[in-house]
Amino acid sequence: MPLPSRTPRPPSPRARARARVLRSAVLVALSAGLVAAALPPAAPLGIGDPLFPQLGNPGYDVLSYDISLTYPGRNTAPLAAVTRIQALATGDLDRINLDFTHGTVSAVTVEGEPAAYESSGEDLVITPARPVDRGEAVEIAVTHTSDPRGPADSGGWVRTGDGLAMANQADAAHRVFPSNDHPSDKAFFTFRITAPNALTAVANGLPESRVRKGATATWTYRTAHPMATELAQVSIGESTVVHRQGPHGLKLRDVVRTADRELLEPWLRRTPGHLEWLEKRLGGYPFETYGVLVADADTGFELETQTLSLFERGLFTEPGLPDWYVDSIMVHELSHQWFGDSVSPRTWSDLWLNEGHATWYEALYAEEKGGPTLERRMKAAYGASDQWRADGGPPAAPKPPEPGEKISLFRPVVYDGAALALYALRHEIGTEAFQRLERTWVSEHQDGTPGTKDFIALAEWISGRDLTRFFADWLYAAKTPPMPGHPDWHSRAPRP
Numbered sequence: 001m002p003l004p005s006r007t008p009r010p011p012s013p014r015a016r017a018r019a020r021v022l023r024s025a026v027l028v029a030l031s032a033g034l035v036a037a038a039l040p041p042a043a044p045l046g047i048g049d050p051l052f053p054q055l056g057n058p059g060y061d062v063l064s065y066d067i068s069l070t071y072p073g074r075n076t077a078p079l080a081a082v083t084r085i086q087a088l089a090t091g092d093l094d095r096i097n098l099d100f101t102h103g104t105v106s107a108v109t110v111e112g113e114p115a116a117y118e119s120s121g122e123d124l125v126i127t128p129a130r131p132v133d134r135g136e137a138v139e140i141a142v143t144h145t146s147d148p149r150g151p152a153d154s155g156g157w158v159r160t161g162d163g164l165a166m167a168n169q170a171d172a173a174h175r176v177f178p179s180n181d182h183p184s185d186k187a188f189f190t191f192r193i194t195a196p197n198a199l200t201a202v203a204n205g206l207p208e209s210r211v212r213k214g215a216t217a218t219w220t221y222r223t224a225h226p227m228a229t230e231l232a233q234v235s236i237g238e239s240t241v242v243h244r245q246g247p248h249g250l251k252l253r254d255v256v257r258t259a260d261r262e263l264l265e266p267w268l269r270r271t272p273g274h275l276e277w278l279e280k281r282l283g284g285y286p287f288e289t290y291g292v293l294v295a296d297a298d299t300g301f302e303l304e305t306q307t308l309s310l311f312e313r314g315l316f317t318e319p320g321l322p323d324w325y326v327d328s329i330m331v332h333e334l335s336h337q338w339f340g341d342s343v344s345p346r347t348w349s350d351l352w353l354n355e356g357h358a359t360w361y362e363a364l365y366a367e368e369k370g371g372p373t374l375e376r377r378m379k380a381a382y383g384a385s386d387q388w389r390a391d392g393g394p395p396a397a398p399k400p401p402e403p404g405e406k407i408s409l410f411r412p413v414v415y416d417g418a419a420l421a422l423y424a425l426r427h428e429i430g431t432e433a434f435q436r437l438e439r440t441w442v443s444e445h446q447d448g449t450p451g452t453k454d455f456i457a458l459a460e461w462i463s464g465r466d467l468t469r470f471f472a473d474w475l476y477a478a479k480t481p482p483m484p485g486h487p488d489w490h491s492r493a494p495r496p
Contacts, residue, residue: 044121045097047182051348051400051409054121055171056182057097060087060138064188067177069146071195071236075159078103078145083177085140093132096140099174099181100124102150107143124178142178150175152299153407158310161296162257163199163237165310167303170348170409173229183344184449186226191234194218200239202255204232204306206288223306224288226447228344233305235293246272246290247279253291253308260313264294267316267326274331278338278361283439286342286446292330301410302329304336304358324369332362338442346451348409352395352475353455355410356418357438363419378423381416382489385480388413390494395421396452396475421474427484428470429463437462 046054066084081103096110101122108117110128117126124142132138148157148164155172158165166176174181193201194216205223240261242254254268271292275285287307296313303310311333315326340354367374392411393399395418401409426434437459445454456471473481480491 039094039127042095042118042120042125044123047184049182049347051398052171055099056185057099057180059091059093060089060096062087062180062185062187064190065179066190068192069194069234071164071193073196075148075164078147081144081146081177083142083144087138087140089132089134089136089138092134094127096126096128096132098124098126098178100178102147102156102175103144105142105144109141111139122174144178146176155406158295158297158299160237162239163235165235165293165295165297166233166305167299167310168232169230169303171406173232179229181229183228183230184346186228186344186447186449189223189227189232191221192218193234193236195236198238199236200241202235202239202241202293202308204308225342227306231304231306231341233293233308233310242268244269244272246275250275250285251289253289255291255293255308257296260294264316268292270327270330274334277365278331278335281361281435281438282338282442286338286442290334290337302333304333304340306337306341309333324366324371327369328362328366328371331365332358335361342447343442343445344449346449349397350451351398351409352414352418353452355414356395356422359415359419360422377416378420379489381420382480382483383492384412385417385420386491387494388417389478389480394476394478424474424484425459429459429465433463
């Protein structure tokens with residue numbers, strides 16, 4: 001080839017800048033590879049939860065999630081997604097483990113620099129270009145897919161008749177987005193959901209914007225309070241958002257299929273009354289908004305996703321269900337906004353604090369609205385309690401879920417069995433002290449993650465009594481202790 005006939009010009013500033021970026025990317029990739037080669041093989045980690053030992057990850061505290069999801073218009077195809085995590089390192093980190101499965105990762109950056117990554121078990125193991133020091137703020141960005149396909153009972157995305165919703169309890173948020181998927185690490189959330197213009201997207205918190213671009217619109221929602229990953233909610237579908245006002249001007253919004261708007265209105269308009277009833281007992285509602293999401297899906301449960309509780313459509317359309325029952329289930333999920341959402345469990349063994357309290361207020365409300373009396377329900381629970389403990393363990397030390405059936409953690413012992421312990425506590429310390437305990441618990445621990453020991457300590461402080469033996473028997477014993485005030489109650493012997 002002949003030499004050029006003129007002297008070459010020096011590269012332009014833009015070309016030089018591009019060359020520096022490419023060279024930097026190559027060096028970062030090479031250094032990440034060298035660091036990874038020097039480290040032991042990647043392995044899934046966990047924070048040692050008694051029931052889910054590999055859930056959550058040590059070494060950092062998530063401050064916020066910013067999750068972008070692009071819905072292709074059908075609920076049988078993966079969504080394109082980018083999850084950005086702001087975290088604070090609580091230890092020196094050569095690697096960063098995130099909980100993530102059921103999606104494909106295509107890129108990871110740490111502090112804007114490309115990072116090496118690999119999957120190990122249900123963890124995404126990230127090797128940053130340089131180690132992260134304790135006390136350092138770090139930003140992680142993961143480009144991935146979020147796949148709604150798979151067994152309906154595995155959690156994560158729920159395919160509805162007109163789109164998608166989420167059901168992440170207890171350990172399925174990481175089937176949707178990379179996260180530190182344990183309720184002890186609460187964080188603020190921002191959701192950016194892009195979907196075809198004909199659909200409506202709703203998420204936890206309050207709406208910030210809706211921006212149309214061609215055939216799609218991007219909806220942005222932001223939470224005003226920290227949230228556990230298991231409580232995240234995104235709904236995409238042919239929906240109508242129904243607005244109304246609750247006590248003290250609280251913004252209420254319900255999300256229903258547009259075709260069901262009039263059918264469900266008799267139930268939707270009951271929420272302000274439910275809020276007033278609970279606020280009289282617990283104090284002010286702890287969040288910025290509330291509403292119910294009625295999904296055209298067969299999940300087998302309702303779920304207290306923060307500020308937007310998930311309900312099956314069938315709960316409101318089944319003709320055989322009495323009004324008091326449906327009402328009390330709505331109150332159950334609403335009371336979770338205090339117990340479980342605002343005040344979240346430190347470990348999954350503290351689940352009784354969520355479900356026992358929600359069942360307690362469900363039962364009180366049912367009694368007022370024509371259902372069975374609280375005493376009748378608690379007497380029936382007492383009769384079955386020894387069987388429940390044999391099957392699932394005591395309320396505050398439940399047995400792990402059955403292999404392959406994580407939802408089996410939610411056994412009767414953490415519902416009516418735990419409410420029974422609260423009934424006994426009210427007898428033990430008196431109604432006035434019990435009511436003060438309830439209000440103090442949710443006010444002192446708002447947005448927190450206390451555990452069973454904290455509840456015991458507060459009960460002892462308010463009652464002025466040593467309750468060590470009482471709680472040991474009611475929360476941790478294999479057999480149900482005698483019921484205070486009801487020496488005639490008997491628990492049936494458990495059967496194999």
